[in-house]
Amino acid sequence: MFRFLALLKKELLQIFKNPKTRFIALAPPVVALFLLGYAATTDLKDVPFGILDQSHSQESRSLIDKFNASPIFILHHDIQNETDMGNKLARREIKAALVIPESFSRDIALSQPVNVQIIVDGRNTTSAGAILNDSNAIIQSYNTQIYPQTGSKIQISSRGWFNPAYNVKWFMLPALLAMLSLMIVTLLVSLTFAKEREGGTFDQLLLTPYSTGELLAAKALSGIIVGIIQVSLSLCFILFWFQVPYQSNYALLILLIFFFLFAAVGIGLLISVHCSTLQQAMIWVFLFAVIFALLSGLATPVESMPDIMQKIMVINPVRWGVASLRRLFLEGATFIDILPTYLILAGIGAGTFSIGCYSLVYQRTH
């Protein structure tokens, strides 16, 4: 046992004594989390919104006031005509525009239906959709204001469970935690192997009485420990700086992090056993990390992916990490809810670990 502990201690010393590896183990995740916590937002604000008011009436102004009162839009009144509006949209001087027809005040006065146009820039469909929703809501409230008696009283109120303010950060930050720790831990683990190979220490290590399993287990465990330190640091940031609420039992979170790191480390080991140079290891880790991150449900929902991709992505630990972190943080999930994730992550870890172990034994004996 103490032999194994010595090996583990060596692995940790190797990572933490070298300023370079210490740097990538701890700094980028925190910096990235900090930056992304602020940047990765889908909430709109300061949207430049053009107004083409052809009616110039009391009524049109009161509609415009409604838009002005919205915190999302910054109104631009200097639109001359439709051509000008088109140009301004193309040049991104405005992102959307409201066109009020000449007949607006007359139609309102006559209690006739009246059409206004809202034109949005479709270059970014996500924000375009959001702008349309917000504008529609403003116009609805205008309608109920001017026709309180005639309007239908059918109302649909809505409530967002677990995240009433629809705060994107609450979702994004725990998800980023999974993505970043996978990237860094996988990279670190795969690099320690390449490093031992290039530094000649690999031979020296192979000649000690350690078995292949022990060597891999120590590397894996050290990767998990580094991961835990890094994740804890990021967690503090998420909980105390960004103040994302945590609703479940902390033991479940710790267990999840452990299994998640186990899977990440397993993937790293598998890559590193098969790569003889640093460059190869880095490129493969990178390729996997990018694919896993993109298809993790962080940017677009997993459920919207084609079925075949959903099936393949069962092996994607980030996907399970993102989904379960969200349930633990926001939904107050119980052990039973997370159990399938634990099992899958443990399966990914055990699978990659044993294939890696088998490959290394094979390499040593052939």
Place this chain on the structure above:
Amino acid sequence: MDGIILCKDIKKDFNLGKETVHALNGISLSINKGRIVGLLGPDGAGKTTLLRILAGLLIPDEGSASVLGYDCVRNAESIQSVIGYMPQKFGLYENLTLHENMKLYAELHQIPLQNQKSRFDELLEMMNLSRFPNRRAGKLSGGMKQKLALACALISDPDILLLDEPTVGVDIISRRELFGILRKIVDKRKSTVFVSTSYMDEADYCDEIVVLYQGQIIANGAKDSLIEKAKTVKSNPTLDEGFQMLIAGAIPLPLKRKVPLSPEAEVVVKATNLVKRFGTFTAVDHTNFEVRRGEVFGLLGANGAGKTTTFRMMCGLDAVTSGSVEICGLNLHTASGKARQKIGFVAQKFSLYADMTVKENLEFFGAAYGLSRAKRKERIHWAIHEFALENYQNAPTGDLPLGIKQRLSMACALLHEPEILFLDEATSGADPLTRYDFWRRILDLADKGVAVIITTHFMDEADYCDHMVIMQDGKTVASGSVTEIRRQGTPKGAPLNDITEAFVHIIQKKETAS
């Protein structure tokens, strides 16, 4: 001074963490045209730094240097377009072929297209590489790579050649060949060669030598300038002895075994019918060895002879294709953990954990071999004393001077008191004093009953072996005691060759036969 290479009071420091290393400490020298000048010195003496300054790659902190009248700082580009330079990590592109590598340097030096072919043929012929112009550089053996790199440096037919350790890790035959080529060039073109090496005996091939030690010149001039001082103590001293005299002021007594190997000592390493194939290529072809307790066993051979592969199979780093290796009666395959417990290993390249301190490395290897806490403490205490590491215990090993690193490697390999010690060119790049010290310890261990298996390129070290095996093309071509080998390596009727000549004779005889 009218030399074509001139240095005046060159100083160069490097910052290594908190410490400053004086790589060069006031170097002045002058080299004349048309000579081969050897820059001798152990690793870390400052050889590479000096050559890089001359090539305009580094700027000296103090002093000035010039090559062909160009200042090394201000006119670096002019120097770089007229000299030939071969760095230690030769700048070959491993996934380009021989021909493509040469073509690249020819184009960079703007050799006219019509002259290129004849130049390539001439150089490949000279280097004895004409057989495979289309092989990728990465697939060449060490010696061939060195020759190709030299060919690339020679493409522009430069007046001055700066070569940084072209012979490191190269067998004696290739080394002779290389210097033969250099001599031909110098004779034909009156070019000047400034070549660095850590093998003192290569002074024999040079017209003049500059001996560097700890950033200072300790001898400069004709080859005899190194041994002059030693002559006062001993007649016919070797170059190593000259170096020892200059540094230590005395020539140590020759080393001798105190307890001669007993003929009935028990066999501890037994290799039977070892075969290693890589694809269709047979690297090791049915070799057999026996190594006894207390025996110093030397494994020699030219580059690519299969000696490294054999060595790696014997200590269990490479798997055998067929045949078997037994360590103290344990099969290296079926009882690998137990068998590995019995062996210690020192690699050619320093291969301990550079980020960890001396103490941490010792602690780790002690625990790795399962020494109990008390035992570990005792053995680490012993190692620190025995190898005089007291002052370095808490220094990161990566920053240590080479000699200390080699001592530490030995210490780590001996912590668990192995019965068999494997040394893979463990003295490569070390100065004669360090090597003497090293061998004193090895013989001591052998006296105590440890079996020692070594590979080396220093032929004088063969003298310490009880038994030697010379390999060629994967097969054993000679084996026996040093005297037996010398006899096998001497043509009938001629006076007995020394070990170096005997080695060369054996290898060349086989080569011409095949």
Place this chain on the structure above:
Amino acid sequence: MNFRRIRALAVKERKQLLREPASFVIGIVLPIVMLLIFGYGMNTDVRGIKLAIVSHESSSIGDQVISRFQDSEFFDVTLMRNTHDAEIAVQKHNADAVLFLPDNLQKHFADRDLNALVAVNASNPSVGQMHEAYIKGVLMSALQGNVDTSSLPGVRVQSRMWFNDKNDSAYYMIPGVIVIVMAMIGCMLTALQMAKEYEHGNMEQMFVTPMTSAELLIAKMINNYILGMIGMVIALLMARFLFGVPIRGSILILLLGGTIFLLLQMSFGLLISSVTKSQFLSCIISMLTSFMPSFLLSGFLYEISSMPVPIQIITYIFPGRYFVDFLQTTFLVGNVPEIIIKNLGIMSFMTLFFLNIARIKNPKKLESQGISV
């Protein structure tokens, strides 16, 4: 500057590139994989929303509403009798959203005065909001039934999405992918190749030839430029013919923009490698300074104007935002001179700036390699 030497170096680079599988992974495999992922895998189409409908009694209008949801391909409906079950279902992920129909629905409906509640699982807020919008839409049309709203007074919105009438997310994803792919080929691949030459000692020998730093840099860039352009053309072809993204601007201008961005990324990669001289550090630094910002700070996934001001300022440093703006516009809008000139101008300036530093930082000296005596 000597063209013969540049050619010789460029030929060498080309051969190395062709013989190194790693560059193919980055240069050719990665663009295709990313485009397929973005084109097929990453969409926000809603399908199979698991909806629980809680209604305490049955009524004809209630049944009408329920059957509207059941008939819709977007919903997967479960009926429940009490609120508690619904809450559990959401927590267990058996339901994504719950629709609570009020008691006395029939009467309220007749009075046209009713209040229904939609609760969604908002732990992923953007998905939650989308579900909410879908449910509201269906519910509204179910309740309003065949009442003709067009004659009712009030303001009605006619909305149009310019430049992307079909509201196809591939339209904005694909230009984004081009940015990422070209950043990787330009910056990361160049930095890795260059750092490898330093580590393998090739640089040392190259320096002691008549070759100048500028020649070396140019030769390095030529091949990666070609590889990057192949990547871009693959992306353009896939965008146009596989995903049907329109290319409304001029192809030539697109290629010109690609050229400038690629040059910019390559010069940045050269700078990184000549400072770090290590593959490992080059990889990490190019990942942090080129890949991640192209992804997250370029306005491709997240609106820059919605970010906090300090972050918005940071985005100006990274070239991704200029290229994303340029690409999205030239793809979907057409040749808009102001956008083209502004973005390409800034990127050209940045290119010159980095190239200059890389040239100054990379004189034929090994000083920063430290001790290796």
